[in-house]
Amino acid sequence: MYRRRELLQIGCSSFFGLGLTSLLHQRAQAAAIDARAKSVVLVFLTGGGSHIDMFDPKPESAEVKGEFGVIDTAIPGVQFSDQMPGMAQRADKLAIVRSMRHGDNRHLSGTHYTITGSIQPFRGNSNQDKSLHRGDWPSIGSAVSYLRPRSDRLPSQVTLPNPLIEGVLVWPAQHAGFLGPKYDPFVLKDDPNSDDYKVRGLSLLEGLDKTRVQGRRDLLQDLDRAAMMSESSPQVQKYSDEQETAFTMLTSSNLKTALDISAESDEVRDRYGRHKYGQTLLLARRLVEVEMPVIQCNMGHVQMWDTHVDHFPRLKTMLPALDTAVSALLDDLDERGLLETTLVICVGEFGRTPRISPLAGRKVPGRHHWAHGYTAVFAGGGVMGGQVIGRTDKIGGSPVTVPFSPADMGATIFESLGIDPHQMIPDRLGRPRHLNTGEVMQPLYTGEVT
Incomplete structure (x- = not known):
């Protein structure tokens, strides 16, 4: 017997003219666009990096410089x-986009907009x-x-x-938001x-091997099938999906090997820098090598x-470390022939x-x-290097050219991976929603600002 919420989930897609068959067809067509990149590396400056003290300096303005x-x-x-x-x-x-802009000066919702390419649904004003x-x-x-x-x-x-957690x-x-935990990142x-770096959560307990884990998985699947026959519900499916994801990560060597930084020479x-920034971006390069789509x-x-507080004293340590790490990543990818198929973005x-x-x-x-005006830096993945796109006013406060938003950046990432950013996906109630409402940042590839 179906619960009311489940009936709504089943019925909404058809009511809006986008049934399950249509959604599955869109998933099958998701790879139909020619991809520019196999991987995207997002170098995220959490908290919001100073564009003026990095990529858009204003040396003529005494009050700003x-x-x-x-x-x-x-x-x-x-x-x-x-x-x-x-x-x-x-x-x-590099393609230096100096005309990024949006209207949200709050960390949490601003981060949501940047990382998803969509404005966070409103649930209230508190953190x-x-x-x-x-x-x-x-x-x-x-x-x-x-x-x-992924096939694996x-x-x-x-x-x-x-x-990203504070208290x-x-x-x-x-995570995967309304798509559910089956699609959560690692x-x-x-x-x-x-x-003492160790990749936790990807190792089998002592005394277990893949054969024994497979046997336990088979038993769990038999139990799950029995449970689903008695109660077909999203909760049961969610539990099964989480089990399947955990099993895949435990028994696959690809991810664990990619995250084994000890395999790299001193x-x-x-070269990347013996600090968190550098070693993180070195792991990113290793994940690019196994064609992880988003890092x-x-x-x-x-x-x-x-x-x-302490803006300049802090940046005197942070900026050189970032500069060393990102420079090493770009060089390393380029030398390995991977930069052309890897889109690198540095932004907060x-x-x-x-x-x-x-x-x-x-x-x-x-x-x-x-948020009224800032910079994002792009490289690789077919991006035309050696250009500055857009500009801000004399104090670096607002774009004086056509602005770009996190939605546009999101559309660009999806398109670069060969996914139509404007296709539909179902929300928690099965209602169709546009994956993204931004526009691909074409000047990155053409060098022409419209």
Whole structure:
């Protein structure tokens, strides 16, 4: 006997003219678009990195420029902060989009928008209302898992090196949202730069081997089939899906091998930098080699780049580490012939304020949340390097050219992986929703800004 909610789930798709057959057909067609990239590496500056102190300096504005100087890049007439010399030398590989903009200055919902490409459903204004929720949109890799599952049944996204959690708050967009846990990413919870780094959750318990695990799986499947005959419900299916995902990850060597950073030489590890940023991006390269579609690399703990206080002292450590790590990743991918099929993006949920000021009650000034104008940097995956797309006003506050949004970035990621960003997916009640409402950022590939 069906519950009322299940009847609604079954009926809504047909009511809206998009039945199960149509949705399955769309999933089958998800790979029909020619892909530009096999993998996307999102270098995520959680907390919001300062665009002015990295890729869009304003040396002529005394009130904005801050403590850092500028440096010429490989693009004539284009300058970066002097804290980013490696990226400046490799600017011929980069498309620097200086006209990113959206309207959300809050960390949690801004992160949701950036990582999913969709605005977070409104549930209230408190931080708790914006915490991780199954009613949210899926992370991009989770949507890829749903639309184009891997043949080896592994998740289509790995998040490194830690989840985004602060106290009781868990940042949204870190799972598959309304698509369900079957499509959740694998989230690492270990620092690859630590001496005791170990990939937890991907090892069999002592005394177990794959044969014994397979036997236990067969028994569980027999029990599950009996349970489903007595109660066909989303809860039973959810449990079965979670079991299947866990079994796949435990018995597959691909993911565990890719995350084994000890397989790399000291020379390579030193090249990336012996810090969390560097070793995280080295793991990203290893995941690219096994064609993991989406690799989210959180640069530090949650809100690491939220520099309201001690802004410049903190960036004097953080920026050189980021510069070294991203530069090494680009070089390594290029030397291995992987950059052309790997889209690399460096961005935060927003930028930082042009003006430098202290928070109330604080003496040391910093820069604060600023979604009205900021920078995203793209490389590889067919992107035309050596170009700056868009520009901000004289203080770096707002774009004076056509702006791009996180929705546009999301559409670009989906399209780069060969997935139509405008197709329909079902929400929790089976209602059809557009996967993404943005537009592909065509200037990345054409060099022409319309």
